[in-house]
Each structure stands twice: as C-alpha cells, then as structure tokens.
Amino acid sequence: MRKIIFTLTLALFTSMAFATEIVATVVFENLTDKELKSGEFTIIDxxxxxxxxxxxxxxxxxxxxxxxQFSFVSDDFTAYTFYPTRINKRKNTITVRLMEKTEFKNTGIYSFPMNLETDLTDEQIEQRIENGTLNFIMHGIDSSIPKEYVEFKEKYGIGLIKENCVIDPLSFKRATENNQMIFDFLNKKYGTDWPNELKAKPFGIK
Structure with missing residues (x-):
C-alpha cells in the first residue's frame, strides 16, 4: 500500500511540475534581402x-x-529581440527582428522587453547592463545606429534601439521614462558630462 501511495504521489508531483511549464514561440522578422544562415538565441536567465x-x-x-530575458546574435545582421516583460500562457511570443548591419562595428545585443519597467533599482540596472539588455530608445526612419552610440555601448554597456518613426503618445511616454531612468543612473555614477558624447539625444534627455 505504501508503495502505491508513493507511486501516486510521485506521479502527481511530476504532472504538477510539467503543468507549470510555459511554452513560448520565437518568430523572426527579416527586414533584409539576406537569408539567415547562422545565429544564436539565448535564454539569458x-x-x-x-x-x-x-x-x-x-x-x-x-x-x-x-x-x-532573451537575446539573439548573428554575424550577418543587427538583431533586435522583443518579448513580453512577463511570459505566461497568453503572452508568450518572442520576436527577433533582423536588420541590415551598419557600416560601424556593431557587437551589441539588443534585447527589448515590450512592456518596459522604468522603475528599476540601481542594482537591477547594473544587472541589465551586464546582460547587455539596457537600451536608450529613439524613433527614426531607418534602423541605422549612429557611430557614437556604438562607441557608447562599448564604453558604458548601454545600447540604442530605434523604433518606427510614427510615434503614438504611449510609445513616446514609454521611451521618455526609460531614457530618463538611464539618464538619472548615469548622472549618479559618472557625473553630468557623459551626454556630451551623444550628438543625437534620446527622448527626455537634453
């Protein structure tokens, strides 16, 4: 009898463990004429x-x-990874957008939660920088990353994401709050001279 109870308990525990698993789908948006032949997708956590x-x-x-947190890198593309802040059964799609590489050296990882958290602690910001997943947000007509932002990421660990040039109020508010959070963090850590390294300033930064 004890053996039967143990077996049933083990089976129940196993089924509960599998029940908590979440299946997510990774989809690609290739905005270039090139074919993807190699890359690496990472579940950072x-x-x-x-x-x-x-x-x-x-x-x-x-x-x-x-x-x-997720990321995708390829030697042939600049890749942006978009995903929900929290993955669950309803929000479980991760989108990898492939763009043409710029003429400048580009080794950054562009990983971007679609619902940004703009109240991170300094410790959480440091962790995002370490993982290569903290980015300023700008809107523009193309996906090219200015040279100073490539150099800025190499120096400070903070990259740039360029979104569609059509700006709705919610996107503008989200971008401004995100950029202001990074601005305040950098001011505390490096002083107030670092913005001089960026010719084009992100939303919310003068």
Whole structure:
C-alpha cells in the first residue's frame, strides 16, 4: 500500500511540475534581402543557448511563467529581440527582428522587453547592463545606429534601439521614462558630462 501511495504521489508531483511549464514561440522578422544562415538565441536567465540556421519559428520550454530575458546574435545582421516583460500562457511570443548591419562595428545585443519597467533599482540596472539588455530608445526612419552610440555601448554597456518613426503618445511616454531612468543612473555614477558624447539625444534627455 505504501508503495502505491508513493507511486501516486510521485506521479502527481511530476504532472504538477510539467503543468507549470510555459511554452513560448520565437518568430523572426527579416527586414533584409539576406537569408539567415547562422545565429544564436539565448535564454539569458537559464544560460541556455540554441544554435539557429534559418529564420523559421520555433518553440522553447520555460520552467514556469515569469520574467525572462532573451537575446539573439548573428554575424550577418543587427538583431533586435522583443518579448513580453512577463511570459505566461497568453503572452508568450518572442520576436527577433533582423536588420541590415551598419557600416560601424556593431557587437551589441539588443534585447527589448515590450512592456518596459522604468522603475528599476540601481542594482537591477547594473544587472541589465551586464546582460547587455539596457537600451536608450529613439524613433527614426531607418534602423541605422549612429557611430557614437556604438562607441557608447562599448564604453558604458548601454545600447540604442530605434523604433518606427510614427510615434503614438504611449510609445513616446514609454521611451521618455526609460531614457530618463538611464539618464538619472548615469548622472549618479559618472557625473553630468557623459551626454556630451551623444550628438543625437534620446527622448527626455537634453
């Protein structure tokens, strides 16, 4: 009898563990004429890397719903990774947008939660910088990253994401709050001279 109870308990525990898993879908938006032949998708929090050889959708399994960070890198593209702040059964799509590389050296990781958190602590900001997932936001007619922002990311660990030039009020508010949070952090850490290194200032920064 004890053996039967133990077996049933183990089966119940196993089924509950699988029930908490979340399946997310990774989709690609290739905005270039080139074919993706190699790249690496990373689930940063789990330190799990997946080699990619074509721009086809695929699924990943996460241990539970919650906050995750993802990135995608390729030698042939500038890649932007967009994903929900919290992954759950309803919000479970991760989008990798492939853009033409600029003429400048570009080794950054552009990882971008679609619902930005703009009240991060200094410790959380430092963690995002370490993971390469903290970015200023600008809007523009093309995806090119100015040279000073490439150099800025190499120096400070903070990159730039350029979104569509059509700006709605919510996007403008989100971008401004995000940029102001980074602005305040950099001022506390490096003083007030660092903005001089950026010719084009992000929203919310003078």
């Amino acid at each position: 789990l330190n799990e890397k997946i080699e990619i050889s074509k721009a086809e959708s695929f699924k990943i399994t996460l241990p539970e719903k919650g906050k995750y």
